[in-house]
Amino acid sequence: MTDIPTPSEEKAASTSLGDLLSEVTRDVSTLMRQEVALAKAELSQTAKAAGKGAGLLGGAAVTGHFALLFLTIAGWWALGYLIGNAWSGLVVAVIYGIIAAVLYSKGRKALAAAEGAPQTIETVKEIPETLKRNEENR
Structure with a gap:
């Protein structure tokens, strides 16, 4: 074959x-x-x-x-x-004011808790030091 x-x-x-x-x-x-x-x-x-x-x-x-x-x-x-028309408008406005204040407070706390990209920032900070070491070893 x-x-x-x-x-x-x-x-x-x-x-x-x-x-x-x-x-x-x-x-x-x-x-x-x-x-x-x-x-x-x-x-x-x-x-x-x-x-x-x-x-x-x-x-x-x-x-x-x-x-x-x-x-x-x-x-x-x-x-x-x-309770009358004028007072009812005021009550509704106060209720919305309270809701707005609670949402504002929670939103502000959420923004304060946001860290961004801490690992990336730390890594980028290390780049110049790493390059410096490589130049000294040449």
Whole structure:
């Protein structure tokens, strides 16, 4: 039984190393361009979906704002029957003031607790020292 070389083996035997490397480089370059094109297409599709979702959330926020507005007016009107119109407006305003103060306090605490990127900052601070050591060792 004789060994019959495969087409790939024949090509490898008859092609120079430079040509093979050139072919591999071209194939890798083509593969990278295709991967970049695929990533662009996927990101574009994701961005469109995210934009649609953001638009819907914006619409929900506006609608929720109107619902809160009309609930406030209804509450103000109902309180108007109990304690008078002027005082009911003041009561609703005080309630919203208390809610705003609580939200402000919690938001301020949350911002104060945010640390940013402490590990990255520490690593970046080490770069100049690391470079200095390398220059001294030369």
